[in-house]
Amino acid sequence: MKNFYSFAMMLSASFAFAQAGGPASYYNGVDFSLTGNALKTALAQKITSTHTKTLSYDDAEQAIQIIDLDPQDATNTNVLLLYGFSNNICPSSQADDNDHRRRNKNSDGGGATCQWNREHTYAKSLGTPALGTSGPGADAHHLRASDVQRNGDRGSEKFAAGSGNSRDITSSTWYPGDEWKGDVARMMMYMYLRYGNRCLPKNVGVGTAVASDSNMIDLFLQWNAEDPVSQYEDNRNTYLGNANNAYGQGNRNPFIDNPYLATLIWGGPAAENRWPSLSTPDFNPLSAVVVYPNPSNDHKININSDMILDGIQLININGQIVQEIKNPASQGNTYTLENLPSGFYFLKLASNNQLATKKVIIN
DSSP: OOOOOOEEOOOOSOSOOOGGGOOGGGGTTOOTTOOHHHHHHHHHHHHHHTOOOOOOHHHHHHHHHHHTBOTTOTTOOEEEOTTOOOOOOSOTTTSOSOTTTEEETTOBSSOSSSOEEEEESSOGGGSSSOOTTSGGGGOTTTEEEEEHHHHHHHTTOEEOOOOSSSEEEETTEEEOOTTTHHHHHHHHHHHHHHHGGGGOGGGTBOSOEETTEEEEEHHHHHHHHHSOOOHHHHHHHHHHTOTTSTTOOSOOOHHHHOTHHHHHHHOSSOOOOOOTTSOOOEEOGGGGOEEESSSBSSSOEEEEOSSOOSEEEEEETTSOEEEEEESOOOBTTEEEEOSOOSEEEEEEEEETTEEEEEEEEEO
């Protein structure tokens, strides 16, 4: 089971965020005192309503030549390559000395040697239905420049845990590389919020579903926390977020602006909080526990928790303890109470000095 860290409840979007964390004006109307699914819904509405310019697939290719430029390259000649790493193969006339990591921005095409092409980080065939090359298939927030061969090696393999450089983990899974795993996680989160059931995280990665949202997997939460946002990601986000730019979509990726938003929505290890001017009182992670079915018609309830529970109490409306279990046993992340009498109850949960109470109805 995963360990929860303290995570935060934000107050409002009226604070002036640093440009690196997104302009405050973009988030006008978003209530950052929300957490969980409510915050997810609010951000999904924001990035959808502000997506005012839809790019074609060719537009996205032109955008990549701008937004994927290497921030360390003062000449604005080279784009960074997703999944890339240092490896001397390509001649200097076609690429720099890191052929898998950087490539001349004009070396785009289908050639297998020393060229880059557009990588759908959310693989087209894994969408439901398939993404194609329009709509979500042309959304530049998840299209990246990638070495043609590295792109082909990944194909439509699902993302999976690993370490080091990008590589196949199995014949059907792919690790994007230590440098890129956070980028991938934040792009997958964006695609989920922007396109909903068409781009479910569980369909593009291998991991355990989080308790509060069976469509999100712990792998992306871990990568989001382990690999902080880079200047490269900020540059992409700022350009695409401005619809006045030639290929600007008008919307931003909130998880680049602040990776901690993922922690507030789905829990998991605490990611970087890029908005320190916002108050961050401790949030009780037990509030993310899911109790189902509720109401129950078979005198049984399940408690899905990413935290190990130290105790469970079922209390009736008169304040009497009907059932108490200390150090309860679980199956995976699920605790089950059976043979419960009909009535309205308070379910009191304890874990690691934290307490939470849920209302339960047994029909």
